Amino acid sequence: MPLSPNTLKQWMMLVQEMDLAEPRAAELAVEVERLNNAVRKASKLLDFDIEPSSFVTILAAHAQRKAKDGS
Amino acid sequence: MAPDPALMSLAEVAQAIADRRLSSVEATRAALDRIERWQAHLNCFIANDAEMALARAAMLDAELARGRRHGPLHGIPLAHKDMFYRSGAVCTGGSAIRRDWRASTTATVLDRLDSAGAIQLGTLNMSEFAAGATGHNKWYGDCRNPWNPAYMTGGSSSGSGAAVAARLAYGALGADTGGSIRIPAAANGVLGLKPTYGRVSRHGAMPRAWSLDHVGPLARTAEDCALLLSVIAGFDPKDSTSSHEAVPDYVGGLQVGIKGLRIGILSGPDEVHIDPEVQKALGASLEVLQALGAELTLIRAVDLARYFELAETIIKCEAAAMHQRWLRQRPQEYANHVRTRMEAGLVLPATRYIEALSLRGPWLADFLDTIMADIDVVHYPAIPIPVPTLAETDLETSGEAVLELFARISLFMRPFNFLGLPAISIPCGFTGNGLPVAFQAVGKPFTEAMLLTLAHAYQEATDHHRRVPSLDA
Numbered sequence: 041m042p043l044s045p046n047t048l049k050q051w052m053m054l055v056q057e058m059d060l061a062e063p064r065a066a067e068l069a070v071e072v073e074r075l076n077n078a079v080r081k082a083s084k085l086l087d088f089d090i091e092p093s094s095f096v097t098i099l100a101a102h103a104q105r106k107a108k109d110g111s
Numbered sequence: 112m113a114p115d116p117a118l119m120s121l122a123e124v125a126q127a128i129a130d131r132r133l134s135s136v137e138a139t140r141a142a143l144d145r146i147e148r149w150q151a152h153l154n155c156f157i158a159n160d161a162e163m164a165l166a167r168a169a170m171l172d173a174e175l176a177r178g179r180r181h182g183p184l185h186g187i188p189l190a191h192k193d194m195f196y197r198s199g200a201v202c203t204g205g206s207a208i209r210r211d212w213r214a215s216t217t218a219t220v221l222d223r224l225d226s227a228g229a230i231q232l233g234t235l236n237m238s239e240f241a242a243g244a245t246g247h248n249k250w251y252g253d254c255r256n257p258w259n260p261a262y263m264t265g266g267s268s269s270g271s272g273a274a275v276a277a278r279l280a281y282g283a284l285g286a287d288t289g290g291s292i293r294i295p296a297a298a299n300g301v302l303g304l305k306p307t308y309g310r311v312s313r314h315g316a317m318p319r320a321w322s323l324d325h326v327g328p329l330a331r332t333a334e335d336c337a338l339l340l341s342v343i344a345g346f347d348p349k350d351s352t353s354s355h356e357a358v359p360d361y362v363g364g365l366q367v368g369i370k371g372l373r374i375g376i377l378s379g380p381d382e383v384h385i386d387p388e389v390q391k392a393l394g395a396s397l398e399v400l401q402a403l404g405a406e407l408t409l410i411r412a413v414d415l416a417r418y419f420e421l422a423e424t425i426i427k428c429e430a431a432a433m434h435q436r437w438l439r440q441r442p443q444e445y446a447n448h449v450r451t452r453m454e455a456g457l458v459l460p461a462t463r464y465i466e467a468l469s470l471r472g473p474w475l476a477d478f479l480d481t482i483m484a485d486i487d488v489v490h491y492p493a494i495p496i497p498v499p500t501l502a503e504t505d506l507e508t509s510g511e512a513v514l515e516l517f518a519r520i521s522l523f524m525r526p527f528n529f530l531g532l533p534a535i536s537i538p539c540g541f542t543g544n545g546l547p548v549a550f551q552a553v554g555k556p557f558t559e560a561m562l563l564t565l566a567h568a569y570q571e572a573t574d575h576h577r578r579v580p581s582l583d584a
Contacts, residue, residue, distance in 0.1 A: 048458065051458055052457065052458055055457075055458065056435065056439070056457045056458070057439065058438070058439055058457065060454075064451070064454075067451075068451075068454055068455060068458075071455045072455050072458055072459060074420070075420055075423060075424045075427070075455060075459060075463070076459060076460065076463055078420035078421070078424070079420070079421060079424050079463040079466050079467050079470075080463065080466070082417070082421060082466070082467075082470055083463075083466035083467075083469070083470060085470070085473065086466060086469055086470060086473070087473075090469050090472060090473060091469055092322075092465065092468035092469050092471070092472075093472075094469070094471075094472030094473070095308075095468070095471035095472040095475060095531065096308070096309065096352065097472070098472050098475050098476050098479075098556075099307060099308060099309065099354070099475070099531055099556045099557075100354065100355075100356070100556075102479060102555060102556040102557070103354075103356045103556050103557040106555065106556075106557065106558070
């Protein structure tokens with residue numbers, strides 16, 4: 041079910057106490073739905089134990105591997 | 112007639128000052144003279160302080176005369192994007208909200224440049240709160256491209272790209288969250304290096320989205336970039352994401368050459384986004400690299416767009432968290448496009464933000480283990496289309512129609528902020544209308560030395576970087 045502009049408008053008011061004009065709520069609903077769906081779809085690939093800090097660990101591990109074998 | 116010192120490279124002028132063939136005051140005056148002639152055309156400075164710059168230059172000349180050289184940048188006039196804090200000084204971030212705001216700390220990168228003997232000529236124009244890929248600024252005026260002022264400089268480090276290209280400063284700092292160093296470097300015809308995430312301290316650099324922010328140099332040559340990176344790179348206890356990796360000798364490694372370097376070249380879906388005129392210049396750059404001994408390999412098609420929306424989610428959520436108080440209380444003090452681009456972050460679920468962050472690790476590992484498994488560098492376009500005009504990219508007047516153009520400008524940029532990989536934009540020619548074209552080289556983590564070696568070898572074999580924009584053009 042698509043995110044309706046009215047739902048988004050009410051949600052913005054509820055959680056951020058910010059009012060959105062109707063046309064802007066319509067634009068933003070499309071954008072929020074697009075990003076929400078993109079991340080939700082991609083995150084199906086995530087393992088239970090993966091956390092954000094794994095990114096920095098991989099950068100560092102690669103640097104150590106480079107220093108060790110020159111790759 | 113003696114050559115204009117402003118036209119020398121940073122490395123050349125540093126050597127001339129060290130040898131006392133040129134004084135820092137002379138180099139600074141040359142830059143200031145050029146700023147005076149060009150500023151009205153480019154609007155690349157938000158503020159400059161000639162008196163302070165000349166006083167520091169005189170002090171550095173006197174110290175050198177007494178035998179004290181501060182470091183490799185002794186007496187070199189630089190200028191930086193107006194988002195690097197200096198204690199007690201105004202730092203606008205290109206915004207109306209911070210027009211008079213004074214920092215209470217000094218950015219580590221400025222501290223390090225000061226210690227190495229650099230001079231700061233002033234602060235450079237930028238997109239408001241570093242949000243924008245074009246160089247428009249509602250509050251300080253649009254920054255204009257020195258090759259043709261009707262065209263965009265790119266952003267958000269718009270002034271950095273324009274000032275270095277016009278020879279108003281020997282180098283500049285920029286910051287890159289989704290291409291903000293590499294886009295203006297490409298659009299203005301200079302080198303721009305986005306280092307590996309954690310390589311250069313972000314302490315005292317105004318955040319755009321802290322998970323994706325990278326600080327780096329823009330300069331005319333690879334040697335200039337290497338000199339600047341040598342000074343600013345390295346662990347900083349004031350930045351929790353700073354890396355402990357040792358800093359190699361970037362300048363010393365430039366002469367190694369690229370014989371046997373394995374360069375991955377693009378095939379597949381991303382190619383369709385490249386303009387034919389740009390593609391021609393990119394092809395010519397590959398021929399040069401191959402002639403220098405690099406080995407070219409077709410790489411598996413990768414859809415860079417898949418990184419794009421994840422990075423967008425992170426940027427919007429972090430920016431919204433930082434700005435939410437001002438968004439609520441002072442919305443009229445944002446340009447419309449800056450405010451609206453953050454709004455989605457106010458309502459996206461926290462789970463989506465955390466998932467986007469969590470995907471960085473596995474997707475980085477996947478990129479390294481598959482795309483880069485048998486190569487050293489990937490060759491990509493920088494901006495895959497000819498540099499557009501300011502009018503074509505003005506969101507305040509053109510509205511949402513230009514969003515697709517923005518996505519094309521950033522397509523080959525933002526994925527490498529998401530992946531944290533080092534990437535350098537290298538000028539490789541000009542389109543028929545005289546605007547620069549650049550290619551981008553993306554390396555594995557902490558391989559900035561190799562990227563600079565590649566850029567140096569390429570520049571030794573070509574002369575695109577030696578062309579100087581003219582006020583008479």
